[in-house]
Amino acid sequence: MATNPSTAAVTDTGYRLTRLNLACQPASSGTKSTIMIPSTTDTALTTSTCSATSTTISTRAYDIIAHTNPTVKFDRLVAADRYDKQSNPNGIINLGTAENKLCADILSKKLAEFQHKPEEETLNYYPQLKGAPSFRSAVAKFIELHFKANHRIDPENLVVLCGTTPVLETLSFAVAEHGDYFMIPTPYYHRIYNDINDRAGINSLNVPLYGMEGDINKAYDLTRAAFEKTYEDAVTKGLKVKGIVLLSPHNPTGDIYTKDQLVDILNFANKYKLHVIMDEIYALSVFDTYKDNFTSVLQLDVPDPDRVHVVWGFSKDFGLSGYRVGCVYSRNQQLIKYFETTAIFAMPAAPILQRLEYLISDTDWVEKDYLPVYQRRLRESFDVVKQRLEKHGIRVYPSQASFFIWADVTKYMRERSFKAEEELLSRILQAKVYVMTGQHNYSCEPGWLRIIFSVNREQLNIGLDRIESVLFKIEKEQADKPEHISRL
């Protein structure tokens, strides 16, 4: 089969993507970096069905569908066989999509109180490009209060889009040129690569952080030295580095960067005039035991305010990923103008914004009824999964926030390799649980799984029972053939 010359990773055996271990290396300019999808499920996970020669779409659109995209592949897989207690009890339990269902009871009660006023016919027509002014004012007040900003959040510096995903894409397009690089510490939320690369054409320059060796409590240490080294190596190779993407609280580790770490990275960015895209979408998803640990970049005196941009949305902290609402806050007026100019491509619906405004404007409800329960339930669910995995001798990263168990599963792998990681994933998928591997999340070391714990407790328990059944089988196989352990 003919290959698309601009898609280096497509082979003549079909769209089976070669593995480039890009977690620790930059992709060369113009080349898409790829990650490996479990081979046993390749057919089910393949995105593209057309060939380069017969394509009826543009080369750039073709490049995007031919490139590995875990979101599309797993969305199809789960949708085809979704668990339902009554109609499909043997279906797939989804512990892979970062959704938050922990407080669905509290949220649906609150949203049911909301009365849409039919006489508000302004809702029927185009809203202001940046987002309805009253909504932006409500978000500005909300962020100022809950992120403990050290300055007034001006609603004019906020633009609302349908999700933080289009916000990240728009930012990438706006602050760098096609082929430039953004530095991203590994591991990281798998979509970041698609968000910056698919259409904006920005490459990832991965800053490798490690978690496998030594004390897990000291893993993934974010230091300026790691950034300096990666930056110098990249510049020596002639790569154009334009920005940094930071996630705090972090997906998948659940880390919260300290004030000192943030200041160090901001100073590093300022030295080289790099933009800092600060994704704080999990800002309020902090376990109750650590609730005062989160430092927003908005609390700091940033050295270059024109190059620091904060991203937040309703998908995580309020578990409303179906509403599709996210925003950017930036003091860079040209950037805000660019967002305003292109906002019409990705505007949320006015009635949705009105409902969300109702929710976040009730500060008493947020502070007294919602957050304490939410943050307690987060920690409780984390503990349930952690304890069950630790019984099997699995090391769990000491997360402080977000929805993820980041687990070192090397013990259950045939060898310490990405291939063996995929094999373990295949067995878990065969047991009808969807989770993600470390490699999907650009870990530079094999051996990790990411498990979402923010689903309802009944499904979480079924998912864990199924994962445990796989672990028990492997334990038995290892007892029968103990020599594999010495290979790790």
Ligand SMILES: Cc1ncc(COP(=O)(O)O)c(C=O)c1O
């Ligand atoms: C760190 C991070 N940023 C952004 C998003 C995307 O959120 P949205 O639903 O607002 O597009 C996610 C979703 O998993 C995420 O984990």
